[in-house]
């Protein structure tokens with residue numbers, strides 16, 4: 001007997017594999033941002049160094065594979081392929097929401113990846129809605145112990161909860177519930193969106209009560225309203241109407257990086273190493289990648305590694321062409337911000353000049 005959450009996971013997997021689930025008219029805004037080309041970069045491409053660290057664990061590149069699945073046999077294979085690639089490349093990995101396995105311990109093994117990723121920076125994942133509907137420190141501990149995680153991601157998916165028929169759109173008490181977990185768990189916990197983006201003000205509220213990092217997961221990539229609209233038994237047009245809802249990833253990245261001191265992860269529509277270079281130039285410490293790796297994982301770990309290796313080369317070339325050999329240098333490189341992205345910046349009280357300005 002497949003539980004409801006497990007069935008939902010399979011619906012989501014199929015919707016993401018068989019359809020175009022990315023925003024239709026809204027973009028990340030990275031296309032309106034140009035890094036200033038250095039005709040003579042004064043460094044050797046070989047010198048570009050992508051090493052960084054998060055929560056005390058060294059990473060060879062500033063990349064986290066976003067939480068996507070588990071809770072179903074198909075999800076298990078995907079998690080193993082993603083985790084193995086993360087181990088090979090020494091980058092971070094987060095499993096998908098573990099609610100299904102908290103409800104049904106038989107599903108725990110669909111999240112367990114330590115065997116293939118013994119050294120990987122590995123995160124568990126739960127939804128804020130679960131915290132608001134009764135989950136507490138006990139479930140958070142369970143989620144971490146289940147996979148021997150190094151930390152926990154708590155996702156905000158208000159948009160999706162309003163659209164999915166079985167959604168629980170209750171975000172009352174989120175800060176208190178999060179505070180309780182943060183103070184009792186004693187492990188790194190970060191907050192992430194799921195494609196809607198986060199404002200600086202909301203990121204600050206969570207950081208003030210102890211969030212150890214923020215993943216902005218903005219709009220311009222996978223649309224969860226879209227995924228819900230494509231589910232087999234979807235009967236409303238809500239998903240269609242809200243398909244493009246959210247703050248573009250570039251804007252959310254700049255805004256949150258400006259507002260908080262903890263590490264910022266930029267995700268939502270990060271598709272090339274150039275997107276990553278721009279995200280880091282806007283203040284992000286790392287980038288997160290979801291959908292493209294999800295699709296690659298169906299063909300096995302090799303495809304995931306191949307996709308990521310290309311991405312890493314692009315990232316290095318982007319750094320080289322801006323004359324930056326280290327990620328830290330990239331943060332103060334010059335940017336040209338134009339079009340609707342510039343308008344977004346100004347409407348969010350972000351001065352484009354502060355991000356390298358118009359050169």
Ligand SMILES: Cc1cc2nc3c(=O)[nH]c(=O)nc-3n(C[C@H](O)[C@H](O)[C@H](O)COP(=O)(O)O)c2cc1C
Pocket residue numbers: 012013016066067068069095096097125153154155192193194195217220221222267268269270288289290291292294
């Ligand atoms: C198939 C799929 C399942 C996802 N499941 C989760 C989840 O369980 N928990 C979560 O925090 N985010 C989940 N996400 C959201 C991603 O982690 C990420 O925030 C979002 O997809 C934006 O990145 P992208 O545009 O690179 O896909 C999921 C995304 C996809 C594509």
